[in-house]
Amino acid sequence: MxxxxxxxxxxxxxxxxxxxxxxxxxxxxxxxxxxxxxxxxxxxxxxxxxxxxxxxQREDEMLPALFQDRAGRMTDDLAITVLQxxxxxxxxxxxxxxxxxxxxxxxxxxxxxxxxxxxxxxxxxxxxxxxxxxxxVAPIPDDSVNANNDVLRRGLAALGWRGGKLSHNRTGCQKSGFCELGCxxxxxxxxxxxxxxxxxxxxxxxxxxxxxxxxxxxxxxxxxxxxxxxxxxxxxxxxxxxxxxxxxxxxxxxxxxxxxxxxxxxxxxxLRIHPGAAVAGVFGDDGAQTIQGWKGIPQSWECTELLDLREGSDKRVWILPAFAHPIGSAVTIPGFGAAHMRAMRNFGRLAVLSAMVHDETMGHVYLARDGRPALRYPMLESDSAQLALGLRSAAKLLLAAGAREVIVPGIPPIRATREKDLAAVDASFARPHGLPMTAVHPxxxxxxxxxxxxxxxxxxxxxxxxxxxxxxxxxxxxxxxxxxxxxxxxxxxxxxxxxxxxxxxxx
Amino acid sequence: MTAPAAPHGRRAFLRAVLAGTAVVAGTALASRLGGYDVDFRRAAYLKTLSPWHLAVLDAVAARLCLADVPYDSIGAPPHPSEVGVSEFVDAFVAAAHPTVQRDVKGLLALVEHLWPLRCGYAHRFTRLDAAAQDDVLAKMESASIGLVRGAFAGLKTLVMMGYWRDARTWGVLDYDGPLVGRPAGGFTPLRYRPLRGTP
Missing domain, CATH: 3.50.50.60 (FAD/NAD(P)-binding domain)
Incomplete structure (x- = not known):
């Protein structure tokens, strides 16, 4: 009962x-x-x-309903959103x-x-x-791979990198794409x-x-x-x-x-959290809606090229697609005002990949003065370097799949049309407060x-x-x-x- | 016989200085904290924020969600005031933990008073022109103090949530919104056990 x-x-x-x-x-x-x-x-x-x-299927209603602290849980320095x-x-x-x-x-x-x-x-x-x-649990059928995931598939094929299709636990999926807001x-x-x-x-x-x-x-x-x-x-x-x-x-x-x-x-x-951040690729010409990444199963492919889980490995990044609905995207797209609105107009032409770090940082959970749990996460330089590696690699995958431009949403953002433009995405860039970071696995x-x-x-x-x-x-x-x-x-x-x-x- | 009067004169002078300072400070404070153009019809519905918070939110939302074309042009997104961004934020925050409510109010005070001063502006945020407001917000977004950056991100999240939740903004994105309520092709009801009950 x-x-x-x-x-x-x-x-x-x-x-x-x-x-x-x-x-x-x-x-x-x-x-x-x-x-x-x-x-x-x-x-x-x-x-x-x-x-x-x-x-x-509305972000403004489901995010506060389904997540701790109305989806506002963050590390105590306000640097990383922690979704639980x-x-x-x-x-x-x-x-x-x-x-x-x-x-x-x-x-x-x-x-x-x-x-x-x-x-x-x-x-x-x-x-x-x-x-x-x-x-x-069963592998995602080929005909259920959406356009955003297909970008990753194409990028992996073009670069010859390791990766593949994921298995899921879903039955009777309608491919609505609203999974993160509850089915x-x-x-x-x-x-x-x-x-x-x-x-x-x-x-x-x-x-x-x-x-x-x-x-x-x-x-x-x-x-x-x-x-x-x-x-x-x-x-x-x-x-x-x-x-x-x-x-x-x-x-x-x-x-x-x-x-x-x-x-x-x-x-x-x-405390480990798998800190992650996203990179967007702009596809298609103006007026063409080529991706519409919010439609379909959000995550059906993964890239494991940079994931070696042996102790001491210098490859600790997992890359997978991560598309958001309008609010999530508006929050992640850097800047504000007219420039932000211009970027939002590309919503249907964006493909988004995220890099998630198999982290070594050891944060901790304590009780704040009001008795609520608080999270401290002083991210190690080595983890920032891994995140930077992941972001550069995600950008490379997007370019290999045909993106005409990639955007790494830092402050300021880095826009690149060639791999060599990504050198600035380094450990000092991929640090807390340097770009929007999210963690979903405490x-x-x-x-x-x-x-x-x-x-x-x-x-x-x-x-x-x-x-x-x-x-x-x-x-x-x-x-x-x-x-x-x-x-x-x-x-x-x-x-x-x-x-x-x-x-x-x-x- | 002037000597005995000197202490009294000093006291009077000090009192006058203190009173003058208090008047000047009070005037400055009243000028800084008062004079908001409050729409009492809107303010009457506020759940946790004050009317001046509403004014700050209106101003911030107008800059953060600024259209890239004139608002009266074809295909322009709605103005944030049309979709009630500030009222949404008020309701959203009112449902949050009291600590969060306190933090958000502190954040709005930071934007309105402290951060403009830090950026070299004598006036509060709502009295600055649009270019200066953008400058204040941009310097907040890229502040060297991590907590200020985080505070900006929090403010942006609240405002963007209030704006992009509205279906009138989705035309800009070609986003078709929720599918519930529409016929879902091929949907077969699954085994489902209602778990609700009453003690």
Whole structure:
């Protein structure tokens, strides 16, 4: 069953086996596993439940509805926009359905360098396969590659670079192109559509519009949570197991606010975000509408030419198409006034690629004075250099595909018609405040490992210092992934949730 | 017998100086903070911003969303005031966390008062001519202080959201807008479980 906190008109006290905080990719899988085991489990989601019929395909309505802080979350220096989902289904509601497993190099690094055990490629394979079946993951058909993605395909072919088509989890896609604003056709095989109904069928009680304010713990053991419904009514749930699945920002903020023991001051450290920025290519002659990149599936091709995930690699950039609707584009296109309007008139002739960095920078999450989570991300010069490499390479791909001009939206912007004009796109250019940067994959603020001095949770996801408290979300990744986190999160959830189930059983 | 009167004379003089300074400062402050041409019909609907915030937003939106052709020419986009950019920003910010509301109000004060001074203009933003306003905004966009750049980006985001959300602006882009409500070819309803309920 599902309840809405905004309808609640009385105080509530619950006595359950397990509480899950957050209902995104990880929370939904953990809730399903717990409910199927016979545990009495309740999940709290701070955001609302959005039905397909609620998706208006309007940026001004859906961005504030589906994202944290009304899509205004930024690093504390206002340099990088950090987009994170909010609502039943979490970020799986607005993501673009990219499906890639965790690279073997990353899993090997986690074992070798970060002391993670039981998470090898072989250990995770059953979980990958099971999740891919559950979400009906399949390659995008050729006839579903839109013009913006076809630009990348042509650029890769012209340069002979590595890349290819991606797999997605969507069924019945209408190719409307509004994926990042939620699917009005319910074609995304997301947590809301696929996983949570199974969990509810198995007995999960899901509360939307309820914000967990504190994890309760005593003597090194979790005892439940205290929450508040959107109506203002308090909810207290006593439980033997609490699973934090509220994202790499939300989970650690809650742990800090709850004064969860942290003797080695690890909470919130090692934040990675995959910082990225976009490059636009102008195609066609005046009057010709050759791209219309907002139509069709947004991201179906990728470039991996500059992505070597081995430790110490100097190729840490993932390039993929990234088209936005009018507001997103107007914000990204540099400048203002008449010149900005002239640039906007090219909207239908633009192809846009983004470069995303497999980052080494270690930011951190802390609580601001008003109690809200804040993100500090002092981007390393090496990551700026990678971003610059990515932007130059994206521009090169656009030119190779036939763009008559490329625009790197810095301040000031760099316009180029030849590759040699791109030399100014260097590390000093690709720095925070130098150009509009966006991050959509926060991770790593309560990383996993067996050494409590340098990690927050064990390889099982259980907190080193509080029994029964599990952190099961992107927080526990010891490093950046270098790829889309959807399948990694679902699969790690599938793999690790059994430990929370066992803890709920043993009491 | 002039000596005993001297302290009284100094006090009187100091009082006069202080009073004069207060009057001058008050006048300057009143001149700087007052004198906004407020449309009370619009101001009555404000949710969180003040009438002077509205004036600043109107002025900023007019420069940020300036058309590249005269507004009365064929194919010209609508003026930001026509699409209610400032009212949108007010409503958008009113729904945000109180800290965000405070920050946005501070940002508007920065644009109106502090940043023009920093750029060498004696007058507040809304009293500058268009060229000077553009100069102030451009210097904000490229400021050496990162937070000021970030503040400009935030302001631009709010204004662009208020402007480009309106379907009347989409003609400039040949953007056809949302597809919901139109027949979706080949759409087959998927298995769907309503999850709503009441406790």
């Amino acid at each position: 599902m309840w809405r906190g905004r309808d609640l008109d009385h105080d509530v006290a619950l006595d359950v086996d397990a509480v899950v905080v957050g209902t995104g990719a990880w929370g939904s899988i953990a809730a399903r596993a717990l409910a199927r085991s016979g545990a009495r489990v309740v999940a709290f989601e701070m955001g609302s439940d959005h039905l397909a019929s609620d998706m208006t 989902g909010r609502g039943v289904g979490g970020s799986t509601i607005h993501n673009t359905n990219l499906c890639k497993r965790i690279a073997p190099e990353i899993l090997e690094l986690w074992q070798r360098r970060h002391g993670v055990v039981g998470c090898s490629e072989a250990d995770l394979r059953p979980a990958f396969e099971s999740v891919e079946r559950l979400l009906s 009005a056709y319910d074609a995304k095989n997301n947590a809301r559509k696929v996983v949570l109904p199974l969990a509810i069928e198995a007995g999960l009680e899901l509360w939307a519009d309820v914000e967990v304010e504190r994890v309760l713990h005593q003597g090194g053991r979790v005892t439940g949570v205290r929450a508040r419904a959107a109506s203002g009514r308090p909810i207290e749930a006593r439980a033997r197991v609490v699973v934090l699945s509220a994202s790499a920002v939300g989970s650690v903020a809650l742990a800090i606010a709850s004064e969860v023991p942290d003797p080695h001051e690890q909470h919130g450290k090692r 991770m790593g603020t309560m990383r996993m490992g067996e050494d409590p001095r340098v990690s927050v949770v064990r390889s099982t996801g259980e907190h080193h210092h509080v029994k029964g408290l599990f952190v099961l979300d992107g927080s526990l990744f010891p490093t950046s992934l270098g790829g889309p986190p959807q399948i990694p999160i679902y699969s790690m959830a599938e793999h690790l949730s059994r430990h929370a189930v066992e803890a709920a059983r043993r009491g």
